[in-house]
Amino acid sequence: MNHASLPPDPQTGQQARHHGAEAVPQPAASFTLGEVFAAIRRSPLLVLLFTALGGGGAFMAAKAMPDSYSATAKLISDADRAGIIQRTEPGTQVTAEDAATATIVETIDTPVSLAYALDALTPQQQSELIVTAEFPPDEPMTEAQQRAQLLRHMSRSLDVTHSGRSYVVNITYNSESPELSATIANAVAQGYLKSRSDLRLDVYQQMLVNLDRELDTLTRDLAEAERRAQTTRERGRLMQLRFETLTGQRQTEAIEASAEVYAQQREAEREVQATAAVYEQLLLEYRRIQSRIGAPELTVQLFAPAVVPLTPAGFNAKPIILALGLVAGFLAGSSLAILRSAWQRRRLARRDQ
Secondary structure, eight states: OOOOOOOOOOOTBBOOOSSSSOOOOOOOOOOHHHHHHHHHHHHHHHHHHHHHHHHHHHHHHHHSSSOEEEEEEEEETTTTTSSSSSSSSEEEEEEEHHHHHHHHHHHHHHHHHHHHHHHHHHHHHHHHHHHHHHHHHHHHHHOHHHHHHHHHHHHHHHHEEEOOTEEEEEEEEEOOOOOHHHHHHHHHHHHHHHHHHHHHHHHHHHHHHHHHHHHHOOOOHHHHHHHHHHHHHHHHHHHHHGGGGGOOHHHHHHHHHHHHHHHHHHHHHHHHHHHHHHHHHHHHHHHHHHHHHTTTTSSEEEEEEEEOSSOOOOOHHHHHHHHHHHHHHHHHHHHHHHHHHHHHHHHHHHHHO
């Protein structure tokens, strides 16, 4: 009896010979959805173990993730135009200046303002800030370098914004500590106001120094002008007394000389009046600047100090990380259960042959 030719054996390259009975072809290994669930039911402890391991790992990773807290202090960039104070006359048309608010936003996050905020912190608060700054380990730093590093860290954690044509400037600080976030946000707001006030005082002080010099010069010029005016007045008076004793040609010459002295007198008096007017204006400006030095800042005001946040800021990814860990652990355990089931099927198939 002739047998149908069989495919060559993959190991020997020879055509397989049939002895006794024909070989039964083995079906390709495959899994249906039902077999997957059956494999999971046969190895529930394995699936539960890996699911627990994935969930535990995700829980530890989520727990290690630091929470970020945001605290916001609000400034009013133009209290007059915002209607908080009244500095202009009622009924005066005021044009909004968006550039002024934008300039405030850009100048708050500068080393000058942040240095004022850093100096306003207590030693304990500065120590907490140093911990969050994460300085490079085993790297010696001078006090100036450490201060510069702290200012850079504060700048990276700071967000200064304003919306549209609003006069409200939001100063938001992000930190792992809710108390530190509120403290630094308020310190930055107060530091900006103090830096602005100090800058204004420095400008006024320089203006007073310049006005002092100009007033000293004008005082000397005014005294000299008064002296010349008084001298020409006396010369004119003496010449008038001599007119009674002069006759003829000498009287004509005396009149011409008197006219010249009178012209000099008028010129000296005009110079006295002009110098006195300038002196009065400068003296008035000097007094006005002196009064401004002691006046409070009215343009920019702290509207709402930052409060300690109660919940972390932004999107909370920890539940998602935990869910992904559980899913990953379940999939890993299910995969091992399927492989274990396939291995058992192959072992049973070899045993039945």
